[in-house]
Amino acid sequence: MRTRFLACIAFAVAAGARPAAADFVIAFIDPLSGGAASAGVSAQKHLAYFTDKINAAGGLNGEKIVVNSYDNKVSPQESLIMLKKAIDEGARIVFQGNGSSVAHAITDAVLKHNERNPGKEVLFFNYAAVDPALTNEKCHYWHFRFDADVDMKMTALTDDIKGNPKIKKVYLINQDYSFGKAVAAAANTMLKAKRPDIQIVGEELHPLQKVTDFSPYVAKIKASGADTVITGNWSNDMLLLFKAGKDAGLHVNWYTYYGGGLGSVPAIGKDGVGTLKQVTEYHNNFFPQMQPDEAAFKKRFPDKNDELFYWRLRSTFLLLDAAAKKAKSNDPAKLANALEGMKMDTPLGPMEMRADNHQLLQPLVVSTLSDKTKYDIEGSGLGFVTDRKIDAKDTALPTICKMQRPS
Amino acid sequence: MELVTFSLLNGVVYGLLLFMLSSGLTLILSMMGVLNFAHASVFMLGAYFSYQLGRWIGFWPALVVAPLLCALAGAAIERFGLRKVHASGHVAEILFTFGLSYVIAELVIMGWGRNPIENRVPAVIDFAAFKLWGTSYPFYKALMMAISVGMFAFLYLAFKKTRLGLIIQAALTHPQMVSALGHDVPRLFVLVFAIGSALAGLAGVIGGFALLTEPNMANALGPIVFVVIVVGGLGSIPGAFIASMLIGIIQTFAVAIDYSGLDLLRGMGVTIARTSPFHEVLAIKLAQAAPIIPYLLLVVMLIVRPRGLMGTRDT
Numbered sequence: 001m002r003t004r005f006l007a008c009i010a011f012a013v014a015a016g017a018r019p020a021a022a023d024f025v026i027a028f029i030d031p032l033s034g035g036a037a038s039a040g041v042s043a044q045k046h047l048a049y050f051t052d053k054i055n056a057a058g059g060l061n062g063e064k065i066v067v068n069s070y071d072n073k074v075s076p077q078e079s080l081i082m083l084k085k086a087i088d089e090g091a092r093i094v095f096q097g098n099g100s101s102v103a104h105a106i107t108d109a110v111l112k113h114n115e116r117n118p119g120k121e122v123l124f125f126n127y128a129a130v131d132p133a134l135t136n137e138k139c140h141y142w143h144f145r146f147d148a149d150v151d152m153k154m155t156a157l158t159d160d161i162k163g164n165p166k167i168k169k170v171y172l173i174n175q176d177y178s179f180g181k182a183v184a185a186a187a188n189t190m191l192k193a194k195r196p197d198i199q200i201v202g203e204e205l206h207p208l209q210k211v212t213d214f215s216p217y218v219a220k221i222k223a224s225g226a227d228t229v230i231t232g233n234w235s236n237d238m239l240l241l242f243k244a245g246k247d248a249g250l251h252v253n254w255y256t257y258y259g260g261g262l263g264s265v266p267a268i269g270k271d272g273v274g275t276l277k278q279v280t281e282y283h284n285n286f287f288p289q290m291q292p293d294e295a296a297f298k299k300r301f302p303d304k305n306d307e308l309f310y311w312r313l314r315s316t317f318l319l320l321d322a323a324a325k326k327a328k329s330n331d332p333a334k335l336a337n338a339l340e341g342m343k344m345d346t347p348l349g350p351m352e353m354r355a356d357n358h359q360l361l362q363p364l365v366v367s368t369l370s371d372k373t374k375y376d377i378e379g380s381g382l383g384f385v386t387d388r389k390i391d392a393k394d395t396a397l398p399t400i401c402k403m404q405r406p407s
Numbered sequence: 408m409e410l411v412t413f414s415l416l417n418g419v420v421y422g423l424l425l426f427m428l429s430s431g432l433t434l435i436l437s438m439m440g441v442l443n444f445a446h447a448s449v450f451m452l453g454a455y456f457s458y459q460l461g462r463w464i465g466f467w468p469a470l471v472v473a474p475l476l477c478a479l480a481g482a483a484i485e486r487f488g489l490r491k492v493h494a495s496g497h498v499a500e501i502l503f504t505f506g507l508s509y510v511i512a513e514l515v516i517m518g519w520g521r522n523p524i525e526n527r528v529p530a531v532i533d534f535a536a537f538k539l540w541g542t543s544y545p546f547y548k549a550l551m552m553a554i555s556v557g558m559f560a561f562l563y564l565a566f567k568k569t570r571l572g573l574i575i576q577a578a579l580t581h582p583q584m585v586s587a588l589g590h591d592v593p594r595l596f597v598l599v600f601a602i603g604s605a606l607a608g609l610a611g612v613i614g615g616f617a618l619l620t621e622p623n624m625a626n627a628l629g630p631i632v633f634v635v636i637v638v639g640g641l642g643s644i645p646g647a648f649i650a651s652m653l654i655g656i657i658q659t660f661a662v663a664i665d666y667s668g669l670d671l672l673r674g675m676g677v678t679i680a681r682t683s684p685f686h687e688v689l690a691i692k693l694a695q696a697a698p699i700i701p702y703l704l705l706v707v708m709l710i711v712r713p714r715g716l717m718g719t720r721d722t
Contacts, residue, residue, distance in 0.1 A: 034623050038522045176695060202665075207698050212618045212627050215417040216662035222542055223410035223663075236523065240619055248413075249535070249543035263523055305522060 024063040024330050026051065027086030027094045029079055029106065032071035036209050038262045039098050039235045043127065044069055046310045047095065049297050050317040060324045074098060074209065076105035083109050087122055092332050093320075097128025097147070098235075099208075100179040104131070104138065111140045118406075121332045125320075127313055130257075131178045132186075135357040139401035142332075144339060144358045146316045150179065150232070150257075152395045153279045154186035156364050157230065157255045160277065160387065162194045167253065169201045171226035173217060175237055176205035183232035183257070201226050209236055214244035221245075227252055234258040242268035253277065260384060262305060265369065265377040273382065276369040282311030282348065283367050283384040284375045291347065304379040315351060315362060318344060333406065351392050357401035361392040409540045414663045415656065420548050422655025423555035424617065427610030428628060429635040429647045430562060431603030437579055437642020438599045440497060441489065444504040447629035448511035449604045453477050453611020454620045455515055458526045466529035474608035481604020485597045508625060516622045526620035551613045558606065562644050575599060579642060634705045640718020649716055654701045661697035 028047055030040035044067075051065040059065060068089055070082035079102045086094060096106050103126050114121040126134065126145045130153070135145055161167050172187050174180030184203055191198050201224040204217060211217075218241075221229060229252050233241055238258050245252075246268060252275065258264070259278040268276055284294060284307065297308040308314075323338035324330055341355035351362040366388045373383030432446045456476050460469035484507065492503045527533075528547050535543035566572035578585045578595055586592045618624060631654070639650030668689035672678070708715060 033516075033521065034626075037623070038621075041521050205695055206662075210627070210698060212624075213417075213421060215420075216414060216659045219410055219413035219417060219542075220663055222413070236619060236621070239523070243619075247543075247545045247548075249538075263525075266525060266527075 023066045023090075024060050025090045025092055026065060026067045027083075027089070027091035028067050028069045029072050029082050029086060029094060029096045029102075030069075030098050031074045032069060034073045034209070036074045036098055036235045039128075040071075042262055042306070043095075043097060043310055043313070045301055045306060046297075046308070046313045049293075049300055050313055053296075054317060054321055060321065061328070061330050063330055072096075072102060074102060076102050079105055080109055087113060091122060092330070093123045093125050093335075095125050095127060097126060099177070100129040100131035100134065100182070101177050103129030103134055104178065107134060107138060107140065107143045110142050114142050119333075121336075123332045123336055125316060127310065127316060129179070131182050133178070133182075135359040136400045139357045139399070139403060141336060141358075141403060141405055144336075144353065144360070146312045146319075146360045146362075148279075148281065148362065148364055148395055149359065149397075150182040151186050151397055153257055153364065154183065154190055155395070155397070156279045156366050156388075156390055157277070158187070158190040158194050160366055161191065161198070161228070161255065164253075167195075167198060167228045169199050169224070169226045170228045170230060171202040171204070171221050171224055171252075172200060173202075173204040173206065173221070173229060173231050173233070173241065175208040175233060177208050180205055180208070180232055183230070187230050206237075211237065211240065214241045215248065217241070218244045218248045218250050221252070222248060222250060228255060229253070230255045232257045234261055236263075239263040239267040242272070246271050251275070259369075260309075260367075260377065262307075262309070263378070265382055266380045268369075269380070269382070270371065272369040273371050274368060277366060277387070278384065279364055279366050280311075281315075281362050281364060283365060283386070284308070284377070285367075285373045285383050286365060286386055287347065288374070290375060307377065312360070312362065315344075315346060315360065318346075319353060319360075348389065349391055354396070354399075356403060357399040358403075359399070361396055363392050364390045364395055366390075409542070410663055412539065413542060414659050416544065416548075418656035418659035419652065420551060420617075420655070421659060422652035423552050424610060424614055425628075425632065425635050425655055426648050426651035427555050427558060427613070428607060428632045429639070429651055430558065430644060431606035431610075432632055433636040433639065433642055433644070433647045434562075434599055434606075435603040436636060438575065439489075439596055441500045441504065442633075443603075444501065444629070445484070445507040445511060446504075446603070446607055447625040447632060448508045449477050449481060449607040450611040450614065450628065451515060451620075451622070451625040452480060452511060453608030454526065454615030454624065455519055455524070455611075456608070457612035457615055458524060458620060461529060466531055470609075470612055473612050474605040477608025477611070478601040478605035481607075482597050482601040484604075485600035489600070490593065490596070508629075512622050512625060519622075521622060523619050523621035526616045528616045547613070547617065551617060554609065554613060558609070559644070559648050566644065631701055634701045636715075637705055638708050638715055640715030643715070643717040646715055646717030654704065657700055657704070658697055661700050662694050664693045667692045 028044060030043060031037050032040045047067050051067055054060060055064050070086055072079040072082050083106055096103060107124055110122055110124045124143045126143060128147050130147050130149045132149045132151045135149060172184050174183045238261055242264055254276045256278050259276050293314055294308045319342055323335050323342060327334040327338040339353050343350060343352045348363040353360050365386055367384035367386050369382055370385045371382050373385060376383045428450055432443060435441060435443050453473050457469045457473040460472055488503060489500060492499045532547045532550060534546050536546040536549040537544050566576060574590055578592055582592050635647060635650045635654060639646030
């Protein structure tokens with residue numbers, strides 16, 4: 001009797017500490033405070049929306065998806081501690097996106113964990129860290145990237161520059177870490193190949209999410225006589241750069257990765273009309289009508305700052321759901337196997353999870369800011385119009401990844 | 408020429424903003440011996456208050472009311488917090504203000520959210536003050552300069568020329584004597600804390616839209632303000648002014664200079680091979696190293712001249 005009682009308590013304690021056996025735990029490790037919090041908080045809302053959608057439809061093979069959030073303050077060290085905690089708390093998939101430096105730390109740790117704990121693998125779903133190395137030199141079986149990498153996006157941007165003979169002088173300003181350096185390197189090589197006549201008049205690397213006023217950098221851009229700026233800046237670094245540019249009356253073409261990110265369009269305002277370009281997988285004026293997910297997302301998060309910005313997270317969860325159905329199991333190793341090479345149709349065209357390096361190939365869209373769009377961004381009255389759509393298959397680049405599959 | 412002029416202007420503006428922040432801090436530090444970690448948080452409160460008030464009563468009234476609210480907050484912090492902790496010594500005081508900075512940051516997040524708020528330059532002052540070589544110079548930056556210089560003049564005169572200033576100065580060095588002469592030193596402390604907080608609040612009103620109003624803004628500027636007061640010398644208003652300008656201008660110019668150690672050595676006729684272990688370090692441009700320059704200055708200053716530029720006692 002007594003042992004049974006104790007066993008009951010032990011069970012109750014175990015049940016309280018760990019999620020119920022029928023939960024599928026996803027760990028979300030991203031900045032939720034500090035200078036990059038706006039990006040993390042926005043993605044967190046996307047995760048809530050898309051997991052609820054799957055749960056409402058019966059869950060992942062009948063298991064309810066639970067998202068645990070961990071604040072890593074964009075620090076690789078902090079992320080490793082959080083990752084350990086997440087795995088202890090039963091996470092089977094780790095989501096991270098902000099900061100390629102962080103992704104490098106997590107991808108290494110996940111690989112190490114999986115090698116040491118066969119049968120208890122975790123997957124790393126990278127939704128925004130786009131350093132090409134992650135699917136090349138550093139690729140491994142447990143890492144999947146759902147965002148196009150720096151080189152794929154730069155190919156799209158430089159193709160655009162190639163067709164614009166008015167561009168003569170380009171200035172590169174980027175964040176001083178792996179991602180920013182990858183953007184600068186890609187811009188250098190691709191411009192040299194596609195437009196050898198273009199002069200790169202400046203190359204700047206500034207501290208990541210630490211600059212409070214970009215005026216000194218803008219003065220430098222002005223002095224260089226650049227007509228075009230290429231930047232991979234994101235979150236506060238993007239909007240503060242726009243703000244300083246607007247204050248100084250800087251009129252250049254902006255070729256950006258994240259110029260449509262939270263707060264950036266209101267920061268540049270009318271100055272960006274016709275000059276601000278971005279490469280993304282989607283924007284809210286791509287279709288003449290709002291997509292059902294966008295409408296439902298807006299309904300759930302009615303604040304004007306909340307947009308369905310991460311269209312790729314929609315793709316991510318569609319693929320995850322399909323993989324779970326195909327594998328008939330929620331075991332991470334089986335999910336990974338099912339995801340490899342998976343193809344799916346999206347409203348923008350087909351997409352495919354490359355088997356050779358686990359990079360998602362999805363349609364990319366180059367768009368320009370306009371003041372004549374049906375839907376605007378954050379109540380600014382401005383929105384993006386599509387210049388060009390690139391089909392998923394045309395975004396593929398060669399890889400040096402040598403994928404090692406578990407035997 | 409163009410770059411030099413604008414770097415100078417940007418440097419001066421940044422320096423003057425630093426002065427607005429550090430003048431209040433140095434006042435509090437010299438008077439009460441409290442390194443107030445919550446000072447930058449009060450600056451942040453100023454930014455948020457002015458944003459909120461600006462929507463209700465307009466920009467110009469907010470420019471006055473927001474600092475007053477910060478002064479009230481400062482007075483309350485001193486009267487109901489610091490004074491109680493004071494008995495337990497300096498460490499307790501520092502820990503108290505340190506904890507307070509976190510509390511204020513969390514309160515701000517609860518009130519206005521984690522994302523940067525849309526604290527745009529108010530329409531009444533959103534125009535170019537002048538144009539030089541095609542680059543416009545926004546009026547709000549000119550206003551910022553004027554307010555900061557006015558603040559310096561006010562503080563300087565108030566301390567040197569008024570009776571209250573004399574008493575505060577006396578209380579700096581001889582609190583017991585001032586107290587024995589019948590002055591209410593604790594009340595003086597509340598007053599100084601309130602003035603310091605009001606100055607931080609005023610800096611916040613301007614800094615709010617010049618920079619970015621978000622819960623992290625206190626952390627972004629907090630450390631550099633400490634550098635300013637140490638370099639300038641504890642308790643010295645002119646010292647804080649000179650140090651702010653110095654740091655503002657040095658940092659801004661450093662960003663504009665694209666020379667690296669390699670270039671310097673090349674100028675002296677030495678070339679470093681790409682394979683050399685020093686190549687990577689020497690290849691760092693001054694522009695990239697700009698953010699650490701103030702802290703380098705802090706370290707050098709503490710070694711060479713611990714009392715700072717204009718200070719009267721060692722740090």
